[in-house]
Amino acid sequence: MIILFILVSAWCFDGSGFSIAQLLGSSEYLLRFLREAFPPIDEHRLTFEQFHRYWLALIETFQMAFAGTLLGLVIGFILALFASRGLMFESRRSNLLQWSVKMLISLFRTVPDLVWAIIFVMVVGLGAFAGTLTIMVDTIGFCGRFFAEEMEDVDRSSAEALSASGARRFDIVFAAVVPAATPGLITTSLFAFEKAIRSSVVLGLVGAGGIGLELQSLMNWMAYDRAMVIIGMIFALVLVVEQLSSYLRKLVMKNER
C-alpha cells in the first residue's frame, strides 16, 4: 500500500514538471517582480484617483459576492429540499425527481466558477452582473449539496411524531426538520460566503467584474507596484470576511451548548 502510494506520488511529480532547478533558475524574475512591486505606495506612481478606483472595484467585488451568495442560498435551499432523500415526498415515489435535482446541483458544483464566468460574460456581457450570476450558480452547487445532506442527517423522530399526528409533509419539513438543521445551515452559508469572496476576486480575470479586472490589467502592463496594492487590498478583504465569518460561526455553536 505504502509502496503504491510512493509510486503514484513519483509518477505525479514527474508529470507535473516539478523542478527545483527551474524554480531557482527563474528566481531573477521573481526578484524583479518584488523589486518593482515594493514599495507599493509611491506618491509619484499611485494617485488618489487610482486608489479610489481600486477601492470602488473592491466594494463591487464585495457586493457581487454578497448578492450572488444570497441568491444562491435561497435557490440552493429550495433545490436542497427536493434533493434531500425522503424529505418532501415519499422516497420511493420521488426517486427520479430527487435524482435529477441532485444531478443539476452537481452540474452547478463541478463546472469550475471560471468556466461559468466565461459563459455568463458571453451571455450578459462584461461586468459585475456576470460575476454575480457566477457566484450564484457556484453557491447553489455548494449549498444545494450540503443543505441537503444536513437535512438528511437530522434525527427524523420528531418529524415522524408530527407525521403521526396528521401534519402535512410541507409543514413537517419547516416545523421539525429545518429548525433542527439550522446551525448546520447557518455555518454552511457562512462558508459559502467566504468561498464567494475568494472566487469573486479572480472572476475579474475573465471580465466578470470586480477587482480582478484591475489586477489583470495592471499585471499586463507590468505595473507590479500597483498590482501589489491590489493584492494587499484583496488580502485584507478576505481576511476581514474570514474573521467575521468564523466569529459568527462560533456564536452559532455557542448557542448549541
Add this chain to the structure above:
Amino acid sequence: MVAIVTAEDIAMSYGSTSILKGVSFALEAGESLSLIGSNGAGKSTLIRCLLRLEPITTGRISLFGREIQNLKPSELRSTRCRVGVVFQRHNLVPRLSVLSNVVHGALGRNTQTFGSMISGITLWSHITAGSAHRERAMECLERVNLADLAHRRADSLSGGQSQRVAIARALMQDPDLIIADEPAASLDPIAGEEVMGLFSELCREAGVSLIFSTHNISHAVDFADRMMAMKSGRMSIDCPTGSVDLKALKAEYA
C-alpha cells in the same frame, strides 16, 4: 359501545421475518388498554401499524370506522389528527421552544382547504401562531403543569418534562384516542409513574381512549382497564386488569 379501533387478523413482516402473526382486537370509546410483552414481541410494530407508519401484510385495521389501508393521504391525515401519539423518546423538535412544540399539535387539523394550508404555515412556531392557538397551547401546558417552562428550549428539559410536553402536544390535537409507545421507558421510576398517572387521569377526564405499551407490569395493570400481552407476534393474553393474576404475569413477562 362503538369500537374506535379494530384490528382483524393483522400480519406484518419485514422481508422474510414476520413480526406480527395474526393479531385481532377491538378498543371501545373511552376504554384504556395496556400492551405488554418482551422486546421483539411486536408491541411497537403493532402500534406503528395502527397509525399506518408501517404497512401491514394482511388483515384490516380501522380507526373510527375507517379502514386505514385504503385512505387517501388527506384522509389519512385527518384520521391521524384524531390520534395523539407519544413515542418513547425524541418526540420534540429540540431547538424550538416548548410552546412551539405544543402548537405543532394543531398542524394536523383541517389541512384540506387552501386557507387552512396558509394558516398551517403560521403553526411552525409559537411566534407566528395566532393568539387563539397560543392560548390553547398554554392551556394544554397547564394541564401537564409545565406552563412556567413554555419559553424554554425543548432540548433543555428533563426526560419526564419532555414526555409531559409531548402529552400536551397530543392534547392540543383534541384527540379521541391517545397511543403511546413505551412512554415511561426512558424515565426514572418516579417520573415514569408521574407521566403514566397524567395519561390515565387526562384520558379519564376527557373521555379519551388510550393505548399504551410498557415493560412495567404494575403500570400495565394500574393505569389501564384492560391489558393485552404479546408473545412473538401473537396476542397471548387479553383480559380486564381487575382479574389479572399479578404474580403469574410477572413470572411470565417481567
